[in-house]
Amino acid sequence: MTNKRRVMTQLLLSYCILIVVAITVLIPVLWMLSTALKSDTEIFSIPPRWIPSDVTTAAxxxxxxxxxxxxxxxxxxxxxxxxxxxxxxxxxxxxxxxxxxxxxxxxxxxxxxxxxxxxxxxxxxxxxxxxxxxxxxxxxxxxxxxxxxxxxxxxxxxxxxxxxxxxxxxxxxxxxxxxxxxxxxxxxxxxxxxxxxxxxxxxxxxxxxxxxxxxxxxxxxxxxxxxxxxxxxxxxxxxxxxxxxxxxxxxxxxxxxxxxxxxxxxxxxxxxxxxxxxx
Known part of the structure:
Protein backbone atom coordinates (compact mmCIF):
# COMPACT_ATOMS: atom_id res chain seq x y z
CA MET A 1 0.00 0.00 0.00
CA THR A 2 2.87 2.32 0.77
CA ASN A 3 4.30 2.00 -2.73
CA LYS A 4 0.89 2.44 -4.31
CA ARG A 5 0.22 5.52 -2.21
CA ARG A 6 3.60 6.98 -3.17
CA VAL A 7 2.89 6.39 -6.86
CA MET A 8 -0.53 8.02 -6.56
CA THR A 9 1.00 10.99 -4.76
CA GLN A 10 3.61 11.42 -7.48
CA LEU A 11 0.94 11.23 -10.18
CA LEU A 12 -1.24 13.76 -8.36
CA LEU A 13 1.70 16.13 -7.93
CA SER A 14 2.66 15.74 -11.60
CA TYR A 15 -0.87 16.49 -12.77
CA CYS A 16 -1.09 19.52 -10.50
CA ILE A 17 2.15 20.90 -11.94
CA LEU A 18 0.94 20.23 -15.49
CA ILE A 19 -2.38 21.94 -14.79
CA VAL A 20 -0.62 25.02 -13.39
CA VAL A 21 1.72 25.17 -16.40
CA ALA A 22 -1.18 24.69 -18.84
CA ILE A 23 -3.18 27.47 -17.19
CA THR A 24 -0.14 29.76 -17.28
CA VAL A 25 0.26 29.11 -21.02
CA LEU A 26 -3.45 29.45 -21.81
CA ILE A 27 -4.13 32.68 -19.88
CA PRO A 28 -2.51 34.98 -22.52
CA VAL A 29 -4.36 33.18 -25.32
CA LEU A 30 -7.69 33.44 -23.48
CA TRP A 31 -7.07 37.14 -22.82
CA MET A 32 -6.33 37.63 -26.53
CA LEU A 33 -9.64 35.96 -27.37
CA SER A 34 -11.48 38.05 -24.79
CA THR A 35 -9.98 41.29 -26.15
CA ALA A 36 -10.73 40.31 -29.75
CA LEU A 37 -14.41 39.80 -28.89
CA LYS A 38 -14.78 43.18 -27.11
CA SER A 39 -16.01 46.44 -28.56
CA ASP A 40 -13.71 49.43 -28.86
CA THR A 41 -15.07 51.07 -25.71
CA GLU A 42 -15.20 47.95 -23.54
CA ILE A 43 -11.48 47.26 -24.06
CA PHE A 44 -10.62 50.15 -21.71
CA SER A 45 -13.29 49.43 -19.11
CA ILE A 46 -12.18 49.41 -15.47
CA PRO A 47 -12.03 46.93 -13.90
CA PRO A 48 -11.11 44.77 -16.92
CA ARG A 49 -13.59 42.04 -17.80
CA TRP A 50 -12.66 38.55 -18.85
CA ILE A 51 -16.07 37.90 -20.40
CA PRO A 52 -17.28 40.74 -22.66
CA SER A 53 -20.71 42.08 -21.85
CA ASP A 54 -21.36 42.65 -25.54
CA VAL A 55 -19.65 39.94 -27.59
CA THR A 56 -18.82 41.10 -31.11
CA THR A 57 -16.82 39.64 -33.98
CA ALA A 58 -16.35 43.01 -35.67
CA ALA A 59 -12.58 42.89 -35.14
Whole structure:
Protein backbone atom coordinates (compact mmCIF):
# COMPACT_ATOMS: atom_id res chain seq x y z
CA MET A 1 0.00 0.00 0.00
CA THR A 2 2.87 2.32 0.77
CA ASN A 3 4.30 2.00 -2.73
CA LYS A 4 0.89 2.44 -4.31
CA ARG A 5 0.22 5.52 -2.21
CA ARG A 6 3.60 6.98 -3.17
CA VAL A 7 2.89 6.39 -6.86
CA MET A 8 -0.53 8.02 -6.56
CA THR A 9 1.00 10.99 -4.76
CA GLN A 10 3.61 11.42 -7.48
CA LEU A 11 0.94 11.23 -10.18
CA LEU A 12 -1.24 13.76 -8.36
CA LEU A 13 1.70 16.13 -7.93
CA SER A 14 2.66 15.74 -11.60
CA TYR A 15 -0.87 16.49 -12.77
CA CYS A 16 -1.09 19.52 -10.50
CA ILE A 17 2.15 20.90 -11.94
CA LEU A 18 0.94 20.23 -15.49
CA ILE A 19 -2.38 21.94 -14.79
CA VAL A 20 -0.62 25.02 -13.39
CA VAL A 21 1.72 25.17 -16.40
CA ALA A 22 -1.18 24.69 -18.84
CA ILE A 23 -3.18 27.47 -17.19
CA THR A 24 -0.14 29.76 -17.28
CA VAL A 25 0.26 29.11 -21.02
CA LEU A 26 -3.45 29.45 -21.81
CA ILE A 27 -4.13 32.68 -19.88
CA PRO A 28 -2.51 34.98 -22.52
CA VAL A 29 -4.36 33.18 -25.32
CA LEU A 30 -7.69 33.44 -23.48
CA TRP A 31 -7.07 37.14 -22.82
CA MET A 32 -6.33 37.63 -26.53
CA LEU A 33 -9.64 35.96 -27.37
CA SER A 34 -11.48 38.05 -24.79
CA THR A 35 -9.98 41.29 -26.15
CA ALA A 36 -10.73 40.31 -29.75
CA LEU A 37 -14.41 39.80 -28.89
CA LYS A 38 -14.78 43.18 -27.11
CA SER A 39 -16.01 46.44 -28.56
CA ASP A 40 -13.71 49.43 -28.86
CA THR A 41 -15.07 51.07 -25.71
CA GLU A 42 -15.20 47.95 -23.54
CA ILE A 43 -11.48 47.26 -24.06
CA PHE A 44 -10.62 50.15 -21.71
CA SER A 45 -13.29 49.43 -19.11
CA ILE A 46 -12.18 49.41 -15.47
CA PRO A 47 -12.03 46.93 -13.90
CA PRO A 48 -11.11 44.77 -16.92
CA ARG A 49 -13.59 42.04 -17.80
CA TRP A 50 -12.66 38.55 -18.85
CA ILE A 51 -16.07 37.90 -20.40
CA PRO A 52 -17.28 40.74 -22.66
CA SER A 53 -20.71 42.08 -21.85
CA ASP A 54 -21.36 42.65 -25.54
CA VAL A 55 -19.65 39.94 -27.59
CA THR A 56 -18.82 41.10 -31.11
CA THR A 57 -16.82 39.64 -33.98
CA ALA A 58 -16.35 43.01 -35.67
CA ALA A 59 -12.58 42.89 -35.14
CA UNK A 60 -12.31 39.57 -36.98
CA UNK A 61 -14.32 41.06 -39.82
CA UNK A 62 -12.25 44.26 -39.98
CA UNK A 63 -8.89 42.51 -40.42
CA UNK A 64 -10.14 41.17 -43.76
CA UNK A 65 -12.04 44.25 -44.95
CA UNK A 66 -10.17 47.28 -43.54
CA UNK A 67 -6.65 45.83 -43.80
CA UNK A 68 -4.98 43.72 -46.54
CA UNK A 69 -4.45 40.76 -44.19
CA UNK A 70 -5.45 38.31 -46.89
CA UNK A 71 -2.43 39.47 -48.87
CA UNK A 72 -0.22 39.37 -45.78
CA UNK A 73 -1.20 35.76 -45.12
CA UNK A 74 -0.62 34.80 -48.73
CA UNK A 75 2.85 36.36 -48.64
CA UNK A 76 3.74 34.64 -45.37
CA UNK A 77 2.52 31.23 -46.51
CA UNK A 78 4.36 31.52 -49.83
CA UNK A 79 7.65 32.73 -48.35
CA UNK A 80 7.69 30.48 -45.29
CA UNK A 81 6.61 27.34 -47.19
CA UNK A 82 9.28 27.88 -49.87
CA UNK A 83 12.01 28.59 -47.33
CA UNK A 84 11.01 25.56 -45.24
CA UNK A 85 11.10 23.19 -48.21
CA UNK A 86 14.46 24.53 -49.44
CA UNK A 87 15.90 24.44 -45.93
CA UNK A 88 14.78 20.83 -45.43
CA UNK A 89 16.26 19.78 -48.77
CA UNK A 90 19.70 21.21 -48.12
CA UNK A 91 19.83 20.41 -44.42
CA UNK A 92 18.87 16.77 -45.03
CA UNK A 93 21.61 16.38 -47.63
CA UNK A 94 24.15 18.20 -45.47
CA UNK A 95 23.20 16.22 -42.38
CA UNK A 96 23.37 12.92 -44.24
CA UNK A 97 26.75 13.72 -45.72
CA UNK A 98 28.17 14.84 -42.38
CA UNK A 99 26.87 11.71 -40.63
CA UNK A 100 28.08 9.21 -43.24
CA UNK A 101 31.34 10.59 -44.67
CA UNK A 102 34.69 11.53 -43.22
CA UNK A 103 36.37 14.32 -45.15
CA UNK A 104 39.01 16.94 -44.56
CA UNK A 105 37.63 20.03 -42.89
CA UNK A 106 34.52 18.28 -41.56
CA UNK A 107 35.03 19.55 -38.02
CA UNK A 108 35.70 23.07 -39.30
CA UNK A 109 32.57 22.92 -41.45
CA UNK A 110 30.36 21.83 -38.55
CA UNK A 111 31.91 24.45 -36.28
CA UNK A 112 31.25 27.11 -38.91
CA UNK A 113 27.58 26.11 -39.00
CA UNK A 114 27.35 26.63 -35.25
CA UNK A 115 29.29 29.89 -35.28
CA UNK A 116 26.80 31.40 -37.72
CA UNK A 117 24.13 31.01 -35.04
CA UNK A 118 26.10 33.01 -32.47
CA UNK A 119 25.71 36.42 -34.11
CA UNK A 120 22.69 38.54 -33.10
CA UNK A 121 20.29 39.17 -35.95
CA UNK A 122 20.51 42.94 -35.63
CA UNK A 123 24.23 42.77 -36.44
CA UNK A 124 23.47 40.99 -39.73
CA UNK A 125 20.72 43.37 -40.80
CA UNK A 126 22.83 45.94 -42.67
CA UNK A 127 25.07 43.34 -44.45
CA UNK A 128 21.97 41.43 -45.56
CA UNK A 129 20.33 44.62 -46.79
CA UNK A 130 23.41 45.66 -48.78
CA UNK A 131 23.70 42.20 -50.39
CA UNK A 132 20.00 42.08 -51.26
CA UNK A 133 20.15 45.62 -52.60
CA UNK A 134 23.18 44.77 -54.77
CA UNK A 135 21.28 41.82 -56.21
CA UNK A 136 18.29 44.05 -56.94
CA UNK A 137 15.94 41.94 -54.82
CA UNK A 138 14.62 44.54 -52.38
CA UNK A 139 10.84 44.24 -51.91
CA UNK A 140 10.63 40.72 -53.37
CA UNK A 141 9.66 37.32 -52.04
CA UNK A 142 13.04 35.99 -53.14
CA UNK A 143 14.82 38.30 -50.70
CA UNK A 144 12.83 36.95 -47.75
CA UNK A 145 13.24 33.33 -48.86
CA UNK A 146 17.02 33.73 -49.19
CA UNK A 147 17.19 35.39 -45.79
CA UNK A 148 15.11 32.79 -43.99
CA UNK A 149 16.97 29.78 -45.40
CA UNK A 150 20.26 31.35 -44.36
CA UNK A 151 18.93 31.46 -40.79
CA UNK A 152 17.53 27.94 -40.66
CA UNK A 153 19.88 25.75 -42.74
CA UNK A 154 22.82 25.74 -40.25
CA UNK A 155 20.78 24.66 -37.24
CA UNK A 156 18.58 22.31 -39.28
CA UNK A 157 21.71 20.63 -40.66
CA UNK A 158 22.89 19.92 -37.12
CA UNK A 159 19.48 18.58 -36.17
CA UNK A 160 19.35 16.25 -39.16
CA UNK A 161 22.95 15.10 -38.70
CA UNK A 162 22.14 14.06 -35.14
CA UNK A 163 19.12 12.10 -36.30
CA UNK A 164 20.94 10.44 -39.21
CA UNK A 165 23.65 9.31 -36.79
CA UNK A 166 21.00 7.35 -34.88
CA UNK A 167 20.21 5.32 -38.02
CA UNK A 168 22.57 2.31 -38.35
CA UNK A 169 25.14 2.58 -41.12
CA UNK A 170 24.65 -1.14 -41.78
CA UNK A 171 21.49 -0.19 -43.69
CA UNK A 172 23.61 1.85 -46.12
CA UNK A 173 26.05 -1.01 -46.49
CA UNK A 174 23.27 -3.50 -47.17
CA UNK A 175 21.79 -1.20 -49.78
CA UNK A 176 25.20 -0.77 -51.42
CA UNK A 177 25.56 -4.55 -51.65
CA UNK A 178 22.18 -4.66 -53.41
CA UNK A 179 23.47 -2.14 -55.94
CA UNK A 180 21.88 1.06 -54.65
CA UNK A 181 23.71 4.31 -55.24
CA UNK A 182 24.28 6.74 -52.40
CA UNK A 183 21.47 8.99 -53.57
CA UNK A 184 19.03 6.10 -53.95
CA UNK A 185 19.99 4.79 -50.54
CA UNK A 186 19.28 8.18 -49.08
CA UNK A 187 15.82 8.81 -50.51
CA UNK A 188 14.54 5.21 -50.48
CA UNK A 189 15.94 3.88 -47.19
CA UNK A 190 17.43 6.49 -44.89
CA UNK A 191 15.08 9.41 -45.56
CA UNK A 192 11.83 7.48 -44.77
CA UNK A 193 13.37 6.39 -41.46
CA UNK A 194 14.26 9.98 -40.61
CA UNK A 195 10.74 11.42 -41.01
CA UNK A 196 10.40 12.16 -37.26
CA UNK A 197 13.58 14.23 -37.43
CA UNK A 198 12.38 15.90 -40.62
CA UNK A 199 9.10 16.79 -38.88
CA UNK A 200 10.89 18.44 -35.96
CA UNK A 201 13.17 20.31 -38.36
CA UNK A 202 10.22 21.43 -40.50
CA UNK A 203 8.38 22.79 -37.46
CA UNK A 204 11.46 24.72 -36.33
CA UNK A 205 12.02 26.17 -39.80
CA UNK A 206 8.36 27.08 -40.29
CA UNK A 207 7.99 28.78 -36.90
CA UNK A 208 11.25 30.71 -37.38
CA UNK A 209 10.10 32.10 -40.72
CA UNK A 210 6.49 32.70 -39.71
CA UNK A 211 7.40 34.78 -36.65
CA UNK A 212 10.28 36.73 -38.22
CA UNK A 213 9.69 40.49 -38.08
CA UNK A 214 12.83 42.59 -38.36
CA UNK A 215 14.18 41.46 -41.73
CA UNK A 216 10.70 41.38 -43.28
CA UNK A 217 10.19 44.98 -42.12
CA UNK A 218 13.46 46.18 -43.69
CA UNK A 219 13.47 44.13 -46.90
CA UNK A 220 9.86 44.83 -47.91
CA UNK A 221 8.40 48.21 -48.79
CA UNK A 222 5.04 47.85 -50.53
CA UNK A 223 1.86 46.58 -48.90
CA UNK A 224 1.66 43.75 -51.45
CA UNK A 225 4.93 42.24 -50.16
CA UNK A 226 4.54 42.52 -46.40
CA UNK A 227 4.04 39.49 -44.16
CA UNK A 228 1.70 38.82 -41.24
CA UNK A 229 4.03 40.04 -38.43
CA UNK A 230 4.49 43.33 -40.26
CA UNK A 231 0.73 43.70 -40.73
CA UNK A 232 0.10 43.08 -37.03
CA UNK A 233 2.80 45.57 -36.07
CA UNK A 234 1.21 48.24 -38.26
CA UNK A 235 -1.91 48.15 -36.08
CA UNK A 236 0.08 50.17 -33.54
CA UNK A 237 -0.63 53.72 -34.68
CA UNK A 238 0.93 57.01 -33.62
CA UNK A 239 -2.04 58.04 -31.50
CA UNK A 240 -4.06 54.86 -31.11
CA UNK A 241 -3.54 51.12 -30.80
CA UNK A 242 -6.26 48.88 -32.22
CA UNK A 243 -6.07 46.28 -29.49
CA UNK A 244 -9.06 44.20 -30.55
CA UNK A 245 -7.95 44.18 -34.20
CA UNK A 246 -4.42 43.25 -33.13
CA UNK A 247 -5.62 40.39 -30.92
CA UNK A 248 -7.94 39.02 -33.60
CA UNK A 249 -5.15 39.14 -36.20
CA UNK A 250 -2.79 37.43 -33.75
CA UNK A 251 -5.30 34.66 -33.08
CA UNK A 252 -5.76 34.05 -36.80
CA UNK A 253 -1.96 34.05 -37.23
CA UNK A 254 -1.70 31.18 -34.74
CA UNK A 255 -3.86 28.90 -36.89
CA UNK A 256 -1.19 27.95 -39.51
CA UNK A 257 1.32 27.13 -36.74
CA UNK A 258 -1.26 24.95 -35.02
CA UNK A 259 -2.08 23.13 -38.25
CA UNK A 260 1.59 22.49 -38.99
CA UNK A 261 2.09 21.07 -35.50
CA UNK A 262 -1.00 18.85 -35.75
CA UNK A 263 0.11 17.57 -39.16
CA UNK A 264 3.58 16.58 -37.90
CA UNK A 265 2.44 15.51 -34.44
CA UNK A 266 2.55 11.76 -35.07
CA UNK A 267 6.09 12.02 -36.43
CA UNK A 268 7.16 14.05 -33.39
CA UNK A 269 5.71 11.44 -31.03
CA UNK A 270 7.53 8.64 -32.83
CA UNK A 271 10.72 10.72 -32.63
CA UNK A 272 10.35 11.13 -28.87
CA UNK A 273 9.68 7.43 -28.34
CA UNK A 274 12.42 6.23 -30.72
CA UNK A 275 14.83 4.09 -28.76
CA UNK A 276 12.59 3.94 -25.70
CA UNK A 277 12.00 0.22 -26.22
CA UNK A 278 15.00 -2.03 -26.49
CA UNK A 279 14.75 -4.48 -29.37
Missing amino acids: FHRIWTDYPFARYFLNSILVVSASTIISLLFSCLAGYGASRFQFRGKGLFLTFLLVTQMFPSIMLLIPFYKIIQTLGLINTHTALIMTYISFTIPFCSWMMMGYFQSIPKELDEAAAIDGCSRLRTFYQIVFPLSLPGVAATAIYSFITGWNEYMFALVLTQSETMKTVPIGIGQLIGQYKIMWNDMMSASLVAIIPLTLVFLFFQKYLISSLTAGAVKS
